Amino acid sequence: MWRNSVGFSSKLLTSKSSYSRLPLLNHGVASRSTSTSAGSGPESTEAAGTVKVGFSSTEWVRTGSPGSSAVDLSSFAAASVLKGRDIVDMAKHYGRCYAELSKARLRMLANKLHNIVPPCTFAASFSSNYTVISMLVVATSGTGYILGSGSAIDYMGLCCTCAGTMMVAASASTLNQVFEVKNDAKMNRTKKRPLPSGRISIPHAVTWAASTGMLGTALLASKANMLAAGFGASNLVLYAFVYTPLKQIHPINTWVGAIVGAIPPLLGWAAASGQVSLNGMLLPAALYFWQIPHFMALAYLCRKDYADGGFRMYSLADASGQRTASVALRNCLYLLPLGYLAYDWGLTSGWFCLESTLLALAISGTAISFYMNRTTKDARRMFHASLLYLPVFMSGLLVHRVTESEQQMTVEHTGKIIEMSPLLETTEEAQEEKRKQSIGNGQCRPPVAYASVAPFPFLPAPSYSTF
Numbered sequence: 001m002w003r004n005s006v007g008f009s010s011k012l013l014t015s016k017s018s019y020s021r022l023p024l025l026n027h028g029v030a031s032r033s034t035s036t037s038a039g040s041g042p043e044s045t046e047a048a049g050t051v052k053v054g055f056s057s058t059e060w061v062r063t064g065s066p067g068s069s070a071v072d073l074s075s076f077a078a079a080s081v082l083k084g085r086d087i088v089d090m091a092k093h094y095g096r097c098y099a100e101l102s103k104a105r106l107r108m109l110a111n112k113l114h115n116i117v118p119p120c121t122f123a124a125s126f127s128s129n130y131t132v133i134s135m136l137v138v139a140t141s142g143t144g145y146i147l148g149s150g151s152a153i154d155y156m157g158l159c160c161t162c163a164g165t166m167m168v169a170a171s172a173s174t175l176n177q178v179f180e181v182k183n184d185a186k187m188n189r190t191k192k193r194p195l196p197s198g199r200i201s202i203p204h205a206v207t208w209a210a211s212t213g214m215l216g217t218a219l220l221a222s223k224a225n226m227l228a229a230g231f232g233a234s235n236l237v238l239y240a241f242v243y244t245p246l247k248q249i250h251p252i253n254t255w256v257g258a259i260v261g262a263i264p265p266l267l268g269w270a271a272a273s274g275q276v277s278l279n280g281m282l283l284p285a286a287l288y289f290w291q292i293p294h295f296m297a298l299a300y301l302c303r304k305d306y307a308d309g310g311f312r313m314y315s316l317a318d319a320s321g322q323r324t325a326s327v328a329l330r331n332c333l334y335l336l337p338l339g340y341l342a343y344d345w346g347l348t349s350g351w352f353c354l355e356s357t358l359l360a361l362a363i364s365g366t367a368i369s370f371y372m373n374r375t376t377k378d379a380r381r382m383f384h385a386s387l388l389y390l391p392v393f394m395s396g397l398l399v400h401r402v403t404e405s406e407q408q409m410t411v412e413h414t415g416k417i418i419e420m421s422p423l424l425e426t427t428e429e430a431q432e433e434k435r436k437q438s439i440g441n442g443q444c445r446p447p448v449a450y451a452s453v454a455p456f457p458f459l460p461a462p463s464y465s466t467f
């Protein structure tokens, strides 16, 4: 076994095992041993008869011993093989680091379950890197984009928006870890991240953050619009430079973090429609309210860990957990009217109203149970429910989405009915004006409401606030 920049004779190359190299995974900073220089990239050098393959930081370990079946390769061939393999290994190593810095990977949940000390175990398994959330960030932005699209979805625009959001979010997450490297090193939940474990250097991580941040913003600006790019860039600043320091200063950080989490769907909506309208606020509102019980459960389950890390979470100053639970419950209840609003604003059909209300009742039920008992088990159940809530809510929104053309068709259909009604206004201009208004301000009535007058054209059409 050899480590960084240790000389390696080409004659000792074997056909099998000598190339088995492993990144220095799961080693704390203290366990790193043979740092030879401060840089961070790989370096391959050749000397007469000897091939040196070095990685100038302490990020690599080579395993495997020279076997008896050594083959005599020329130093040039050996160097080539080594270089090729080094490049592959290096790509794997840094790819893994970048993914973890970006909080982009779905972690091996089972693994995490074993690594973290209870009672944080469960929460850490899902949220050690908020990896579930990281995937959801892109999903929420994509959902916002689809909801903000008219009848036809521009799939290329959707992909670019998701990619841009992902890059900016990766940058924000990396900066968050750069700023919290010392705190993360003290927490079970986070100590194995690339920076505290020494798998990547801070300058390297900053370079990654700068590149992804700039590329992502440029992508949003060029392929979506400046509004979306503005949301992306300002959210990055809010997350990395406001929320992150606030975590160590004041418990209000959770609410600021909830705003950060609520922006991506707004970004998606803005990318698709070029504007922000009331309808576009529905998913961000859901994200905002949803995050409070989610993070309250996490902060409750991991309160010792958070205290060790020096973070001032709301749950730390609440030994009984009562206030934590009541805040979580309150925000679950705020989720209740969202389904109705989606229906009332013409975003979805009535089915979504029903589904969303049931979902909100379910998560509220877990919050009530946590409020009454305040046990780890109840907090965990609420956390579970929060993990289920968002994907189901977003899927429902997409499945029951009412497109603009469907709205238009319904409005036109209703217009004909209205024309037949002697009790209604008669001028076409007046009706047209009202239709435009209702669509323009996103207050269009859902199809079901319009359709309900269809069998009874002789009755006056129901009057709504927008008319």
Ligand SMILES: CC(C)=CCC/C(C)=C/CC/C(C)=C/COP(=O)(O)OP(=O)(O)O
Pocket: 127, 128, 129, 130, 133, 137, 165, 168, 169, 172, 173, 176, 180, 231, 232, 235, 236, 239, 244, 257, 258, 260, 261, 264
């Ligand atoms: C477009 C764009 C910039 C999107 C950013 C979206 C984003 C990163 C949302 C995460 C929201 C949030 C409060 C996460 C917790 O971070 P934490 O610091 O508490 O997590 P940690 O303790 O695991 O580090």
